Amino acid sequence: xxxxxxxxxxxxxxxxxxxxxxxxxxxxxxxxxxxxxxxxxxxxxxxxxxxxxxxxxxxxxxxxxxxxxxxxxxxxxxxxxxxxxxxxxxxxxxxxxxxxxxxxxxxxxxxxxxxxxxxxxxxxxxxxxxxxxxxxxxxxxxxxxxxxxxxxxxxxxxxxxxxxxxxxxxxxxxxxxxxxxxxxxxxxxxxxxxxxxxxxxxxxxxxxxxxxxxxxxxxxxxxxxxxxxxxxxxxxxxxxxxxxxxxxxxxxxxxxxxxxxxxxx
Amino acid sequence: xxxxxxxxxxxxxxxxxxxxxxxxxxxxxxxxxxxxxxxxxxxxxxxxxxxxxxxxxxxxxxxxxxxxxxxxxxxxxxxxxxxxxxxxxxxxxxxxxxxxxxxxxxxxxxxxxxxxxxxxxxxxxxxxxxxxxxxxxxxxxxxxxxxxxxxxxxxxxxxxxxxxxxxxxxxxxxxxxxxxxxxxxxxxxxxxxxxxxxxxxxxxxxxxxxxxxxxxxxxxxxxxxxxxxxxxxxxxxxxxxxxxxxxxxxxxxxxxxxxxxxxxxxxxxxxxxxxxxxxxxxxx
Numbered sequence: 001x002x003x004x005x006x007x008x009x010x011x012x013x014x015x016x017x018x019x020x021x022x023x024x025x026x027x028x029x030x031x032x033x034x035x036x037x038x039x040x041x042x043x044x045x046x047x048x049x050x051x052x053x054x055x056x057x058x059x060x061x062x063x064x065x066x067x068x069x070x071x072x073x074x075x076x077x078x079x080x081x082x083x084x085x086x087x088x089x090x091x092x093x094x095x096x097x098x099x100x101x102x103x104x105x106x107x108x109x110x111x112x113x114x115x116x117x118x119x120x121x122x123x124x125x126x127x128x129x130x131x132x133x134x135x136x137x138x139x140x141x142x143x144x145x146x147x148x149x150x151x152x153x154x155x156x157x158x159x160x161x162x163x164x165x166x167x168x169x170x171x172x173x174x175x176x177x178x179x180x181x182x183x184x185x186x187x188x189x190x191x192x193x194x195x196x197x198x199x200x201x202x203x204x205x206x207x208x209x210x211x212x213x214x215x216x217x218x219x220x221x222x223x224x225x226x227x228x229x230x231x232x233x234x235x236x237x238x239x240x241x242x243x244x245x246x247x248x249x250x251x252x253x254x255x256x257x258x259x260x261x262x263x264x265x
Numbered sequence: 266x267x268x269x270x271x272x273x274x275x276x277x278x279x280x281x282x283x284x285x286x287x288x289x290x291x292x293x294x295x296x297x298x299x300x301x302x303x304x305x306x307x308x309x310x311x312x313x314x315x316x317x318x319x320x321x322x323x324x325x326x327x328x329x330x331x332x333x334x335x336x337x338x339x340x341x342x343x344x345x346x347x348x349x350x351x352x353x354x355x356x357x358x359x360x361x362x363x364x365x366x367x368x369x370x371x372x373x374x375x376x377x378x379x380x381x382x383x384x385x386x387x388x389x390x391x392x393x394x395x396x397x398x399x400x401x402x403x404x405x406x407x408x409x410x411x412x413x414x415x416x417x418x419x420x421x422x423x424x425x426x427x428x429x430x431x432x433x434x435x436x437x438x439x440x441x442x443x444x445x446x447x448x449x450x451x452x453x454x455x456x457x458x459x460x461x462x463x464x465x466x467x468x469x470x471x472x473x474x475x476x477x478x479x480x481x482x483x484x485x486x487x488x489x490x491x492x493x494x495x496x497x498x499x500x501x502x503x504x505x506x507x508x509x510x511x512x513x514x515x516x517x518x519x520x521x522x523x524x525x526x527x528x529x530x531x532x533x534x535x536x537x538x539x540x541x542x543x544x545x546x547x548x549x
Binding site for chain 1: 319363370408424425428494538
């Protein structure tokens with residue numbers, strides 16, 4: 001007994017050491033793939049021109065009377081994320097009921113639903129955007145569709161967790177007094193879940209506004225398109241103003257959405 | 266119900282309504298509330314419609330024979346993956362995971378000191394914690410692909426730029442989650458140690474780290490999951506990994522090969538997700 005106590009307490013220590021050493025080895029192996037050879041060629045010149053551009057953003061680009069400017073790009077980004085969130089907030093409701101365990105008696109139904117949602121969730125939105133660009137042509141609409149479909153994966157998962165957490169009292173009361181399935185849904189389930197649904201949709205909106213800024217990198221509209229042009233032409237002062245615009249837009253949206261979410265719940 | 270002249274009374278006597286009168290406000294507020302809800306919905310629908318017009322959302326075009334045919338053709342080709350191609354992309358796949366690992370570990374390590382600076386119960390001086398939080402929030406507003414696009418322009422095409430992008434991204438995410446976890450730890454041990462004269466370093470090593478460490482590891486694993494997904498598309502902006510091959514195959518309309526890449530990525534992401542979820546459940 002006396003001997004087994006120290007060996008018992010030493011075991012996790014040894015295990016931690018092994019895990020730690022393994023992690024360090026994996027880390028070194030990963031670092032070995034990173035080849036750092038880019039910056040020497042241009043050297044300090046590139047860094048200084050980037051610094052120059054970022055400290056002197058191209059303020060003229062904020063508003064141009066004719067055509068593409070920062071404000072219009074940001075507005076398009078905002079619109080893409082509003083519409084994408086709107087589409088997914090409705091499309092995901094049937095998926096949510098499919099995936100929640102307490103809405104169907106057969107377990108396989110909810111498990112299959114959860115699997116479908118996982119697959120949608122891990123399918124990158126950039127790839128979805130490319131597929132929709134082939135279907136409807138490049139532009140903001142492809143971005144809207146990509147966000148709308150991709151967001152279903154996460155929103156439906158959060159929605160289904162909400163549905164699984166509803167209080168069963170009202171449901172049972174309605175069922176025992178002879179309500180139909182639809183009536184149970186309308187008067188017992190929906191009133192409990194709607195505020196949470198709206199809150200999650202707003203949260204997803206915050207994520208979507210970030211995603212919408214990169215959709216343009218593959219040609220699906222928004223501020224990413226001019227950003228890509230500015231980056232490839234090394235117009236650093238324009239890159240600076242666009243990044244500044246994105247930071248401001250995302251911060252404002254976060255503040256508004258956070259305030260709304262606190263009010264709803 | 267609205268015929269009773271209660272609204273006026275409620276308006277005048279609003280500051281101190283006695284509890285016995287409680288039903289009255291709910292009755293009279295029902296009318297305006299319903300109007301408010303109606304207006305909210307109407308405003309919402311107007312916003313959606315205006316947005317739809319601005320982006321030329323054309324449902325007729327979406328469901329037209331032409332675009333349906335295009336989509337059907339792509340889906341058909343995607344459903345016949347070219348498995349012989351899988352061997353050739355394995356190195357890029359491994360590089361993707363390596364980018365995610367390196368980015369996650371470096372970013373998480375950098376996040377620790379900043380998380381300590383942000384947590385109010387460790388750093389009571391607001392002059393440090395509030396600027397640190399503002400910097401964190403600014404870092405988190407920039408998506409990983411934007412970081413990648415900028416770093417590719419600076420450091421050239423390759424995995425290094427991707428790793429840098431993921432370092433910044435992981436740093437923001439881990440630091441935020443960790444400082445919130447640190448603020449939620451049990452203050453008892455900290456007070457006991459302060460009372461017995463421990464200095465700041467001792468406080469952190471013996472009071473904070475034992476409590477916050479499982480949460481920190483759990484957040485690192487979660488960030489790793491997110492980073493693997495991110496790393497698989499970094500190649501679209503030239504930042505290394507499998508995304509570069511996917512971009513090439515999609516551009517040359519080889520959807521069978523693209524499908525192989527997508528499926529392989531899905532498998533790896535799912536395996537890592539499940540392993541990480543299992544580990545996280547064991548940690549907490």
